[in-house]
Amino acid sequence: MQRISVAHLQPGMVVAKNVFSAQGQLLLSQGTILTKRYIDRLPLLGITSIYIANPYTDDLEVPETIREETRQQAIATVQQSFAKFRLGRRLDLNALETAAQAIVDEILQNRAALIHLTDIRTYDDYTFGHSVNVSILSVFTGLSLGYARGQLEELALGGMLHDLGKIAIPPAILNKPGKLSAEEMAIMQQHAATGFEILRKQNPEIPLLAAHIAFQHHERLDGSGYPRGLKGDEIHPYARIAAIADVYDALTSDRPYRRAMPPHEAYEILLVFHNKHFDGAMLDQFLRRIACYPVGSFVQLNSGEVAVVIHVPPDLPLRPTVRLLTDREGRALPQPYEVDLTKELSAFICKVLAEDEIIALGNRLSVQDLSQALNY
Numbered sequence: 256m257q258r259i260s261v262a263h264l265q266p267g268m269v270v271a272k273n274v275f276s277a278q279g280q281l282l283l284s285q286g287t288i289l290t291k292r293y294i295d296r297l298p299l300l301g302i303t304s305i306y307i308a309n310p311y312t313d314d315l316e317v318p319e320t321i322r323e324e325t326r327q328q329a330i331a332t333v334q335q336s337f338a339k340f341r342l343g344r345r346l347d348l349n350a351l352e353t354a355a356q357a358i359v360d361e362i363l364q365n366r367a368a369l370i371h372l373t374d375i376r377t378y379d380d381y382t383f384g385h386s387v388n389v390s391i392l393s394v395f396t397g398l399s400l401g402y403a404r405g406q407l408e409e410l411a412l413g414g415m416l417h418d419l420g421k422i423a424i425p426p427a428i429l430n431k432p433g434k435l436s437a438e439e440m441a442i443m444q445q446h447a448a449t450g451f452e453i454l455r456k457q458n459p460e461i462p463l464l465a466a467h468i469a470f471q472h473h474e475r476l477d478g479s480g481y482p483r484g485l486k487g488d489e490i491h492p493y494a495r496i497a498a499i500a501d502v503y504d505a506l507t508s509d510r511p512y513r514r515a516m517p518p519h520e521a522y523e524i525l526l527v528f529h530n531k532h533f534d535g536a537m538l539d540q541f542l543r544r545i546a547c548y549p550v551g552s553f554v555q556l557n558s559g560e561v562a563v564v565i566h567v568p569p570d571l572p573l574r575p576t577v578r579l580l581t582d583r584e585g586r587a588l589p590q591p592y593e594v595d596l597t598k599e600l601s602a603f604i605c606k607v608l609a610e611d612e613i614i615a616l617g618n619r620l621s622v623q624d625l626s627q628a629l630n631y
């Protein structure tokens with residue numbers, strides 16, 4: 256399957272992964288054949304990309320970082336919790352802790368997992384899906400840093416609540432499809448301190464360290480962050496971890512003003528800020544976990560051949576096993592074959608194909624297949 260943005264969808268494409276609304280309602284089920292009507296409706300539902308079937312990747316199983324069910328449950332918990340809070344009630348600590356424990360349990364059972372991005376969020380549920388992803392990514396990093404179970408649970412809880420202060424930001428600013436003015440930016444930045452205040456004063460039963468994640472997740476190691484411009488060790492380690500998770504997930508998500516960035520680009524951007532914005536040792540642990548070329552990515556090798564990633568080794572995520580689809584001149588291979596880049600050391604990935612290039616490649620290869628079959 257292939258993640259394709261709505262702008263590139265064409266009637267006749269087949270939906271490869273269920274698409275849900277923020278309320279968990281099924282909007283499009285797997286196997287649906289897209290029509291123009293469906294395609295036109297997707298942006299109105301706040302959806303910017305979906306997974307479609309692709310003959311070159313459909314036999315591949317994208318490993319789940321965490322079960323979709325656990326993630327959806329956590330998203331629903333965060334959403335309900337925030338909704339209750341808006342009505343003047345306290346956050347439901349029990350429900351949040353149960354969700355945090357479920358995330359930690361699963362990650363502890365699947366310690367070697369790599370982070371493969373497969374989730375699709377609508378604009379509307381961005382905050383909730385993002386909160387849960389920050390929670391998951393933070394726990395993975397904490398685990399690599401040798402944190403104990405109790406610490407991982409605090410991290411998971413803090414991740415879920417890190418953007419709670421956004422409750423107080425006007426939706427027109429929160430969802431603005433463009434650059435924020437200086438004044439709007441100042442309002443937006445209040446969410447860190449607001450979140451901390453809400454947690455500390457109105458929900459004192461929430462562990463203080465989780466509240467500190469809300470307060471400090473926009474602080475940067477070099478002191479360039481907000482709200483207080485803390486530096487280095489002044490920033491709590493949990494908040495230093497959540498900062499990395501927060502930026503990575505934001506970059507790799509569809510936003511109203513830009514499309515999701517592929518994992519390898521987000522990886523490069525984080526690296527630029529190694530020991531500047533982000534704690535270098537923590538960033539190293541985080542990046543070790545990222546599948547830069549997730550299963551199903553179309554890549555070009557230094558030889559010019561085009562291939563699809565079929566397996567990512569957890570210990571060497573930058574050297575996946577690929578299935579070659581074309582020769583060096585871009586002609587379809589009559590019989591695609593696999594190359595293990597952990598063994599073929601002279602071969603490396605030099606480019607990841609963008610989605611329009613993948614669609615063009617698919618069209619070109621099927622024409623070639625046809626012409627081969629017809630003996631042109």
Ligand SMILES: [Fe+2]
Nearest residue numbers: 417418472473
């Ligand atoms: Fe934030």
